[in-house]
Amino acid sequence: MKLFHTTRALVWAAPALAGLVWSGTVWALNINAIILKELKQNGTHLKLNFSGMLGDDGVRQLARSRLLKKVETLDLNSHGFGNAGAQGLADSKYLPNLQTLNLFNNRIGPEGAAALASSNKYPHLSHLNLWGNQIGPSGAEALANSDTLKALEYLDLSGNGIGDPGLIALARSPVLERIRILRLDKNGVGDRGLAALASSPYLGNLEVLSLSHNEIGQEGAKVLAESPYIRKLRQLRLERNRIGDVGVxxxxxxxxxxxxxxxxxxxxxxxxxxxxDLAGSPVLTRLNRLYLWGNEIGNAGVRAIKKSDNLKNVGNDVYPSLN
Structure with a gap:
């Protein structure tokens, strides 16, 4: 573990110092002290946001602790670990009750994703957040090929560069069968990938689909609209794509x-x-939130939506009206 040399770094790392012990000639993590400090809800919830950055070594030590045996929610966001740390979690004997795993904003690559996907150590895992890692298309494919992630209901792969190839692999996977919330923002996904997803027979339970900040055009909107598999969808987020009026x-x-x-x-x-077209839609009558900022609908478009009987349940400001 690295020592902290600057005053600023020392201030940032101060919460972690209580978890350091002297071992011969180097400082080492006293991981059990850190865990005991942060365990909540009768030992079922562990969120290590105030323990410094664990890195690969720290996460591997964590994974070997018996104190995890009751943990149902494990939050390790922004700890700077990569494949080695992910492998440590995948090999842990102490996560049999794990249901929610938050690995947001780390450095996990394809190998780490494959390790997590192939592990049978957490059979009850229902929520997996890998937002802001580096798993890429092959990491997405590894998750898609998993025989052990069949209980997933929430999957966030945003910001992982999975692209169309990664989404195509996921679309073919029964891993999606129980998914209710699927977040795929900022992944370079285009119409080809969305066409595969829209054709997936495993989307019957999907309620939330987030595809913001991608490269989806009017063809992508068309194939999604034609999908017979997304009838339970309650939230659709397509912010910062390019579907245009035809897609709408x-x-x-x-x-x-x-x-x-x-x-x-x-x-x-x-x-x-x-x-x-939105104002005249006979099928969007259950909408209570509609977001159109950043478009060019003008005052006339705003008035059409505000006066629409079909959209009478929309309760937010859909657009910065000029009036």
């Missing part, structure tokens, strides 16, 4: 979205024409 028309006319309650179409090149 496909969404507004699709019976696949008759249960939709929240729709985010910010920054998609939508004009007044698209706003009128």
């Amino acid at each position: 028309k496909h969404l507004a006319e699709s019976e696949a979205f008759q249960n939709l309650e929240e729709l985010d179409l910010q920054w998609n090149g939508i004009t007044e024409t698209g706003a009128h």
Whole structure:
């Protein structure tokens, strides 16, 4: 473990110093002291946000601690660990009750994703957050090929560069069968990947789909609107794509979205024409949140939406009106 040399780093690391012990000539983590300090809810919840950055070595030590045996929620966001730390978690004998694993903003690559995907040490895992790692297409494929992640209900792979190849692999996987919430923001996903997802027969339980900050165009919107597998969808987030008015028309006319309650179409090149299609939609009557900032719908588009009987349940400001 590295010593902290600057005053600023020492201040940042101060919470972790209580978990350091002197071992011969170096400082080492007293991981059990850190765990005992942060364990909550009768030992079932462990969130290590105030223990410094564990890194690979720290996470591997953590994974070998018997104190994890009752843990159901393990939050290791922003700890700077990569494949070795992920392998340590995958090999742990002390996570039989784990249900939620938050690994947001680390350095896990394809090998780490493969290790997590192949482990049988946490059979009850239902929530997996890998937002902001580096698993790439092959890491997504490893997750898709998993025989042990069949209980997943929540999967966040945002910011991992999985691209169309990674999404195509996921779309073919029964791992998605129980997924209710799927977040795939900032992944370079385009129409080809979305076409594969829309054709997946494993989306029957999907309620939330987030695809913001990708490269989805009107064809992607079309295939999604034609999908027979997403009838339970309640939230759809397509912020910062490029579906345009044509894409909006496909969404507004699709019976696949008759249960939709929240729709985010910010920054998609939508004009007044698209706003009128939304206002006239006979299938979006359950919407209570609609987001259109960053488009060019103008005052006329805003008025059409505000006056729409079909969208009367929308309760937020959908657009910065000029009036």
